[in-house]
Amino acid sequence: MSLVTTDEQLMADVKAGSERACETLFARYREPVWGFFRRRVPDSRRAEELAQDTFVAILQAAPRYEPRGALRSYIFGIAYNILVADRRRDRRADSVPLADDPPAGPAADPSLALWVRDALARLDADDREILMLREYEDLSYQEIADVRAMPLNTVRSRLFRARMALRAALEARHAGVGHERD
Amino acid sequence: MNATEHPIDPEELTSYYDGELPPERASAVQSHVAICPACQALSRDLGRVSRNLAAWTIEPAPQTIAVNVRAKEPPVTPSFRPRWLTARVYTVSGLAAAGVVLLFAIVPLNMTRARQQPATASATNRSATMTSASRLEGRPAEIPRAAPPPSAAPARVGGLPQAARTGQPSQGQTQSPRVVRTASLQILAKDFDAARASLDRIVAEMGGFVGNLEIRGTVPNARLLTATLRFPSSRLDAALKSLRAVGTVVEESQGSDDVTEQALDLEARIANGRQTEKRLTDLLQKRTGDLSDVLAAEREIARVREEIERLDAQRQNLESRVSYASVSLRITEAEKANMNLGPVPLATRLWNAFVDGFETMFVSVVEISIVALRVAPALIFWTALIGVPLYWLTRRVRKPA
Numbered sequence: 001m002s003l004v005t006t007d008e009q010l011m012a013d014v015k016a017g018s019e020r021a022c023e024t025l026f027a028r029y030r031e032p033v034w035g036f037f038r039r040r041v042p043d044s045r046r047a048e049e050l051a052q053d054t055f056v057a058i059l060q061a062a063p064r065y066e067p068r069g070a071l072r073s074y075i076f077g078i079a080y081n082i083l084v085a086d087r088r089r090d091r092r093a094d095s096v097p098l099a100d101d102p103p104a105g106p107a108a109d110p111s112l113a114l115w116v117r118d119a120l121a122r123l124d125a126d127d128r129e130i131l132m133l134r135e136y137e138d139l140s141y142q143e144i145a146d147v148r149a150m151p152l153n154t155v156r157s158r159l160f161r162a163r164m165a166l167r168a169a170l171e172a173r174h175a176g177v178g179h180e181r182d
Numbered sequence: 183m184n185a186t187e188h189p190i191d192p193e194e195l196t197s198y199y200d201g202e203l204p205p206e207r208a209s210a211v212q213s214h215v216a217i218c219p220a221c222q223a224l225s226r227d228l229g230r231v232s233r234n235l236a237a238w239t240i241e242p243a244p245q246t247i248a249v250n251v252r253a254k255e256p257p258v259t260p261s262f263r264p265r266w267l268t269a270r271v272y273t274v275s276g277l278a279a280a281g282v283v284l285l286f287a288i289v290p291l292n293m294t295r296a297r298q299q300p301a302t303a304s305a306t307n308r309s310a311t312m313t314s315a316s317r318l319e320g321r322p323a324e325i326p327r328a329a330p331p332p333s334a335a336p337a338r339v340g341g342l343p344q345a346a347r348t349g350q351p352s353q354g355q356t357q358s359p360r361v362v363r364t365a366s367l368q369i370l371a372k373d374f375d376a377a378r379a380s381l382d383r384i385v386a387e388m389g390g391f392v393g394n395l396e397i398r399g400t401v402p403n404a405r406l407l408t409a410t411l412r413f414p415s416s417r418l419d420a421a422l423k424s425l426r427a428v429g430t431v432v433e434e435s436q437g438s439d440d441v442t443e444q445a446l447d448l449e450a451r452i453a454n455g456r457q458t459e460k461r462l463t464d465l466l467q468k469r470t471g472d473l474s475d476v477l478a479a480e481r482e483i484a485r486v487r488e489e490i491e492r493l494d495a496q497r498q499n500l501e502s503r504v505s506y507a508s509v510s511l512r513i514t515e516a517e518k519a520n521m522n523l524g525p526v527p528l529a530t531r532l533w534n535a536f537v538d539g540f541e542t543m544f545v546s547v548v549e550i551s552i553v554a555l556r557v558a559p560a561l562i563f564w565t566a567l568i569g570v571p572l573y574w575l576t577r578r579v580r581k582p583a
Contacts, residue, residue, distance in 0.1 A: 034243035045398075048244055053404065055247075116238040134200070135235045141202050149530050151538050156202075160193045166231045 007071035014062045026055060029075055036079050036137060041086070050086055054079045073143035076133070080147050119169045127162035130155055190214055195221055199228045360500070362439040363415050363507035365422055371429035374405050374515040380428045381409070381513070388413050388421040393508070399515070407513040418507040429513065441500055448497045455490040459483060 005013075005024065013021030033054050037047035057078050065074070120128050126148075133139045133147060141159070145152045190198075190211050197203050198211040215221045371377035378397075385392060393410035413421040426434075462483045466476065526534075 030243050030247060034247065035240055038240045039238070048247060049399065049406070051243070051247055056404075112234065112237040113239065116235055120235075120238075131235075135232060141197070141200070149526050149534070151534050151541070153541060154537060156193055156197060159200075160196045163196060163228060163231050164192075166235070167227045170231060170234060 008067050011062070011065055011067065011071050014059070015065055022059065025058075029055075032137065033075065033079055036076065037083065039132065039136060040083055046086070050079075050082055053082050057082065069146055070143055073139060073146045076137055076139060076143075077147045115173060119166055119173075122169070123162055123165055124158075127158045127165070130158045131162035131166075134159055190221070192224060195224055196228060199225060359440060359442045360445045360504045361415070362441055362500075362503045363418055363436070364438070364510070365418065365436045365507065366434065366510040366512075367422065367425055367431065368433035368512045368514070369425070369429040370432050370516055371513050372516045374407070374513070377428045377513050378407065381407075381411075381425075381511075384421060384424040384428075385411060385413075388417045388424070390414065390417075390421060390506070404515040406515070407511070409511045409513075411509040411511055412506040413509060415505060415507045418509070421509065425509070425511065432514075441504065445497065445500055445504075448493055448500065452490055452493045452497065455486055455493065459486045459490065462486065 005021075007028075010021050010025050010028070014025055030051075034047070034051045037050045037054075038044065041047040041050060054075070058075060061078070120132065123131065130144055130148065133144045134141075139147065141152055141155050144159075145155045148155070194203070194207075194211060195215070198208055198215075201208075203211060215225060369377070384390075390411055390413035393412050395407070395409040397405060397407045399405035411421075422434075422436075462479055466479045466483065
């Protein structure tokens with residue numbers, strides 16, 4: 001299988017039972033799916049489990065997969081459903097929406113990363129989710145609308161509102177830093 | 183700022199920034215942004231927000247996800263099989279099946295030979311694992327020490343049985359090969375609770391114990407059991423056979439480590455240490471030197487005793503590893519939930535239609551208000567300027583009539 005296999009072709013191969021296609025699909029989406037859960041689930045071990053559950057669900061649903069839209073939105077749709085089910089079960093959908101422990105990874109500015117996480121946590125839950133799907137999962141407006149099952153215009157307006165809220169928070173932060181320096 | 187000098191709204195600029203506008207509209211927005219400082223500032227801010235968001239990076243995905251996914255992968259259902267069972271897969275499956283049959287045919291044969299001819303067991307050309315198994319099976323004199331009867335060793339958690347903790351090697355054992363056996367099993371269980379119960383039963387029956395055990399996940403989610411089990415080395419194969427019956431084996435591996443040399447080295451160092459301790463004790467009892475010599479001898483005795491204790495602990499640990507094989511077990515519950523997205527539910531579609539309708543109504547009210555506000559001042563002005571004199575003139579003309 002060449003590296004330029006499209007997502008749709010890859011999923012067709014998975015559907016046909018190709019183990020190699022499964023591995024390629026896994027290699028392609030492991031980091032994105034892990035990132036999806038890691039930024040949204042407080043416990044990294046739980047995030048790991050949910051990422052596993054997502055891939056299991058994808059493999060289970062592969063025989064019934066119909067290429068109606070982008071595979072990317074299909075995968076994140078499954079991931080989102082699993083996330084919602086997990087939050088509903090734990091009854092902590094809004095109380096602990098994001099990772100508890102300090103952001104990990106090669107952040108150039110750890111304090112900024114921490115600030116971003118806190119600023120996102122202060123956003124409206126729907127606005128935040130849409131913004132994160134756009135910025136971190138790199139989904140298009142239509143893909144976000146598919147994943148969230150909401151109108152395209154709502155996605156657009158909520159995304160704008162979330163960005164403006166973050167812009168205001170960013171300006172306040174810079175003003176605060178400026179005052180501290182003064 | 184009015185529509186003439188600012189023909190795009192900020193949401194549209196956001197869409198342009200995200201590359202979500204159709205080409206013709208995108209070029210119009212681009213032309214506008216080139217001349218509009220306010221839109222340029224907003225574009226810069228959007229970029230700044232995105233750059234700041236990018237600062238929240240996360241660590242790479244754990245490598246265990248791959249293994250775990252394989253472990254949780256459900257067995258292929260009959261309805262799914264015909265779609266992918268191509269000739270190539272048939273060939274590979276056939277070869278694999280033949281290999282398994284061959285393996286199961288060879289292993290009992292080798293074990294039987296080993297029991298019958300312990301002296302020649304090591305001469306056969308087998309894998310390290312099988313050789314180790316044969317060596318253990320070929321030492322009937324040692325097995326009773328390493329494998330207490332089931333009734334004498336019930337299942338327990340978090341501790342070695344007495345035999346493993348205090349096992350003093352006999353002279354014969356020192357000369358025999360010492361092999362540490364390990365195994366790893368990943369099992370997919372349809373009935374998790376039954377699998378859990380079977381686990382306890384197997385551990386009790388085999389005279390093993392549970393090193394550690396952890397269950398993660400809650401019903402109705404797929405649960406995961408991870409455990410380290412210890413079984414008498416001589417009963418490892420029987421234990422593995424029972425464990426395989428708990429569910430579908432997804433992954434299995436076995437290994438062995440010959441630690442004979444390490445054990446002999448430890449015992450030699452312990453023996454040397456004890457001789458040194460004895461010599462020093464004799465010296466101290468004679469007390470022929472001055473006080474500083476006595477103190478130096480006592481310090482040396484303390485150091486040697488400490489060294490002996492450390493080596494003895496190492497030896498006991500090694501003995502327990504030889505006597506009790508370690509099985510790393512992972513039991514995953516077959517996924518129950520169906521995560522297929524499927525069509526959007528009717529209620530969601532109705533709700534979306536309602537939201538769309540509400541938004542349309544709101545937009546129309548806003549647009550009409552905007553038009554009214556834009557037109558009203560001019561309308562009032564011209565009404566006052568033209569309408570009032572016209573009305574006055576009309577009345578003046580009508581009066582004489």
